[in-house]
Amino acid sequence: MPLDQILLARQPIYNPAKSVIGYELLFRSEVAPEKFDGNLATSQVLLNAYTESTIEEVTGGQKAFVNFTRELLLQPPPFSPEHLTIEILEDIEPDAAVLAAVADLKRKGFTLAMDDYVPGTRSDAFLPFVDIVKLELPAIAESRLPEVIRQLKQQQKKLLAEKIETHEEFQRCVDLGCDMFQGYFLSKPQVVKGRKLPQNKMAVMQLIATMQNPALSIAQVIDIITRDPSLAFKLLQLVNSAAFRRSRKIESIHMAVMMLGISRIKAWATLLALTGMDDKPAILVNFALTRARMCELLAQSLEPEAADAYFTIGLFSCLEAFFDLPVAEILQKLPLEERITDALTRMKGKPGLALHTTIQYERCNLEGIHWSLLKRFALSPTDISHIYQQCIQWLNEQDLPKS
Numbered sequence: 001m002p003l004d005q006i007l008l009a010r011q012p013i014y015n016p017a018k019s020v021i022g023y024e025l026l027f028r029s030e031v032a033p034e035k036f037d038g039n040l041a042t043s044q045v046l047l048n049a050y051t052e053s054t055i056e057e058v059t060g061g062q063k064a065f066v067n068f069t070r071e072l073l074l075q076p077p078p079f080s081p082e083h084l085t086i087e088i089l090e091d092i093e094p095d096a097a098v099l100a101a102v103a104d105l106k107r108k109g110f111t112l113a114m115d116d117y118v119p120g121t122r123s124d125a126f127l128p129f130v131d132i133v134k135l136e137l138p139a140i141a142e143s144r145l146p147e148v149i150r151q152l153k154q155q156q157k158k159l160l161a162e163k164i165e166t167h168e169e170f171q172r173c174v175d176l177g178c179d180m181f182q183g184y185f186l187s188k189p190q191v192v193k194g195r196k197l198p199q200n201k202m203a204v205m206q207l208i209a210t211m212q213n214p215a216l217s218i219a220q221v222i223d224i225i226t227r228d229p230s231l232a233f234k235l236l237q238l239v240n241s242a243a244f245r246r247s248r249k250i251e252s253i254h255m256a257v258m259m260l261g262i263s264r265i266k267a268w269a270t271l272l273a274l275t276g277m278d279d280k281p282a283i284l285v286n287f288a289l290t291r292a293r294m295c296e297l298l299a300q301s302l303e304p305e306a307a308d309a310y311f312t313i314g315l316f317s318c319l320e321a322f323f324d325l326p327v328a329e330i331l332q333k334l335p336l337e338e339r340i341t342d343a344l345t346r347m348k349g350k351p352g353l354a355l356h357t358t359i360q361y362e363r364c365n366l367e368g369i370h371w372s373l374l375k376r377f378a379l380s381p382t383d384i385s386h387i388y389q390q391c392i393q394w395l396n397e398q399d400l401p402k403s
Helices: 038-052 055-059 068-073 094-106 122-126 146-155 167-176 199-211 218-226 230-239 253-260 263-276 281-302 304-316 318-323 328-329 340-346 348-363 373-374 381-397
Strands: 004-015 020-026 063-068 086-088 109-116 132-136 160-163 188-195
Touching: 020 038, 020 055, 020 348, 038 094, 038 373, 055 063, 063 109, 063 132, 068 086, 068 122, 094 122, 109 122, 109 230, 132 146, 132 281, 160 167, 199 263, 218 253, 218 263, 230 253, 230 373, 281 304, 281 348, 281 381, 304 340, 318 328, 328 340, 348 373, 348 381
Parallel strands: 020 063, 063 086, 086 109, 109 132, 132 160
Antiparallel strands: 004 020, 004 188
């Protein structure tokens, strides 16, 4: 994989002595998007800064300034306030929900900045919460600037003058009492490059990692799924397929989650997310699903109460093929229980026996199956063959790609 892919851009922020005290992180891509999506852009910047690299490497230990859309203010990512300054975009409507979210971020210790502030606009509603006000010089009349700065200083705000194009503009803002400075006169944005997973794989990895958190509640699972319209649609399509044979149509994510249970829904959401990885053949999804189902059916004899975990083990045993990474490296990113990890990496325990049996049978390596161990659970070669046929029949009932 190339080592010089664009991760993001950073533009330095200076103090009056022209020392760097922070960086604004900006979205950059190898290919220009047809339509700019602020939520996607900011999410990608954060993921690249925190997961493809480290935030300390990107900013040299200084603060990172990142634009937050309305959606990200309401549903902020789980990052520490230590290195992150949240910039509130000037076009965000300060309604009750947004103001409550901003107040909560303030309570959690985040440094908040008001982006492109112009006095007398709706941005004024955010002033009680922000620590830093970014003044876009071209948007404020030169004659009005001293009074605007004076009023903001009275409110104990730090001032960041941005879009400084000349030495004269820089010196004037220094003389007027601005604390921070940003603009092409000082430095243009610098591209940061590195190794990264393709965007759809990174998004899927984040979803899988989130969904496998053992402490996740039903409400949180529902929230995660409903925030991804494609995932929500595919899940409803799935639960209304012939596989579940319901007399009444399931029309809400809440109903789907309650019907399948939280453990099963996590595994299904993971599988459905993987179907969106368009660089992989559709048959790989069917292969993963068949393996997951066979492990689940074997659990009925080996450990009935853990059938959901066996399904997950079978499904996750195929992740290496989806991500083109060693399974051990993938598992480091997922908060899985130790027994699941042991089954995946060492074929350990009853779950490992189920996975080993499944893999050997699908490879037609019948001699490699631990028949003596299976016999203890009343599983014969005929039973294994019957279970596999059940998996094939079950797969044909799914509304998933088959080629």
